[in-house]
Amino acid sequence: MGKHFSIFYFILLSTCISAQEMVTPVIKIYLEDAKTKQNISDSKVTLEGFELPSIRANYDKKKKYYYFTKIPSGYNTIMAYHKKYNEKGFQNNNQLPKELKLQLYNSLNVCYDFETEPFKNSYIEDPYKISISTVNYLGYNSSKDFINQTIKDLKLEIELVNPYWEMNKIEGNPFSTSQNESYPKINIKENQEVKGDFIFPLVGGVSTIFPDRVYSNKPKDICFILRKIDGSKFKRFNDPIIKKLKQQKFEVYSIILNKKNGTEFKTDFKIRDRQNKKFNLKNKADSSKVFFYDYGLRNKRKPLRLFNFFKKDYYLPFDEPNKYPQLPTFVLISNGKDETYNLFPETGKENPVIHKIPIPDDALGLGILDLYDYYSQLSTDIKGSAN
Structure with missing residues (x-):
């Protein structure tokens, strides 16, 4: 009986292995x-x-x-x-x-090969926020009201968030002390600039803190940013909230954060990464409300002095007002179908190879970067094989 069982067990095991x-x-x-x-x-x-x-x-x-x-x-x-x-x-x-x-990549050093300076090797993704705009501009106040009403009508668990205003509260900076909400009503004509009375994110990836900088900061340039009320991340693909917003004819943008400022083009960011983490832990910063990697003004009060192995002083650089051109804190990546579809029209001048990105799903989020990366590499491979 034992012999027969052993044979049966061996046959069964062999069958399973063969099946695998x-x-x-x-x-x-x-x-x-x-x-x-x-x-x-x-x-x-x-x-x-x-x-x-x-x-x-x-x-x-x-x-x-x-x-x-x-x-x-x-x-x-x-x-x-x-x-x-x-x-x-x-x-x-x-x-x-x-x-x-x-x-x-390490989550603090996300990189995609299609990126060029000043952003190559210098940004991280912000999965907690998206930016939206109406297809046809309604004016700042009307746009804000329309966004809030749509959120209410669709019963979406999201809300407008102004990362600069939230960070301003944490740091206690003397900016916009009279501003009592993230996106207040403003009485400014559309052709006028938004002065320092308010702190808003602008579509150029900067804020209205320093009005003397060279960038457009009129009401039409104010960037509307959304977060989930529970503070969770948006899905990289197949996000139901993004899908519903797109069905309402909103333009949806994913957000990446730039880690460089005007003084840090050759910095490896290791010190900044540690300081950034320390700052967020100390202040219990909500990543869904602020730009959790924000070079802003947090280093302005106390330039960091460290001693390396050779006993040389090291000063953590910071972006001083009026000294350097303001680089964008964040970059908006469009999920628009037309822009995505035509990103890589050719890979060579003499023998162009057409490779268009398939039209993405309506619920696309930060995954747009992954598609850019994949088809960028594919186009490179096609070009290499053609040569």
């Missing part, structure tokens, strides 16, 4: 550290769709890739999550590729 070996992935996902190029084997990789439960990928230890053996109807997105790295993914509403490689 015969599994054919419909998509393979390779993850690597963007800096070291080392394989990442402990990430959570999921298959996702709009308002559908996520499906977790299997991992092949021998071949070092994550995989799915089938893609159910409605699933159009691959996402990778890891505590040490930034979220990253890919979406295609028509058909996902058979192989996908994602490079992950």
Whole structure:
């Protein structure tokens, strides 16, 4: 009896092993550290769709890739999550590729190869906020009222937030002391500039704090920013709130934060990263309300002096008013279909290769950066093979 059982067990085990070996992935996902190029084997990789439960990928230890053996109807997105790295993914509403490689960065040093100076290697993503505007400009006061009324009518758990005003309250700076809400009503003509009586974010990625800087700061330039009331992140893809806003004909923009100011073009940011984290912890800063990496004026009061191994003084630079041109604190990335679709019209002058980005989903968020990155690399590969 024992002998027969052993034979049966051996046959069953062999069958299971053979079945596993015969599994054919419909998509393979390779993850690597963007800096070291080392394989990442402990990430959570999921298959996702709009308002559908996520499906977790299997991992092949021998071949070092994550995989799915089938893609159910409605699933159009691959996402990778890891505590040490930034979220990253890919979406295609028509058909996902058979192989996908994602490079992950430390969450404070997110980089995409298509970026150029002054932003290359110098920004992080803000998943807590989006910016919106009406397709047809209604004027500042009317736009604000229309946004608030739409939020109320749709019963969306979001609200307008002014990161500069919120940070101003934390730092206790003497700016806009009479401003008692993030986006107050203003009595300014559309052709007039918004003076220092108010502190607003502007679409150029700066604020109205220093009106003598060279940038447009009229009412039409005021940037309306939204956050979730519970302080949670917007989804990178398939976000229901973004989808509803787009269905109401709003222009939706994702936000990335610039880590450089006028004095820091060669800084590696390690000191700033530590100081930024320390500041946020000390002040219990709500990342959904403020720009959680804000070079602003927080270093103005006490320039940081450190002593390195060679006993040389190091001063943490800061952006002094009226001394340097103001670089944008944040950059808006449009989720507009036309702009996305025509991002890479060609990759060569003599033999142009047309490769357009497939029209993204209406619920697209920061994932627009992932699509830019993927198709940028694809265009580069096509150009390389053509040469």
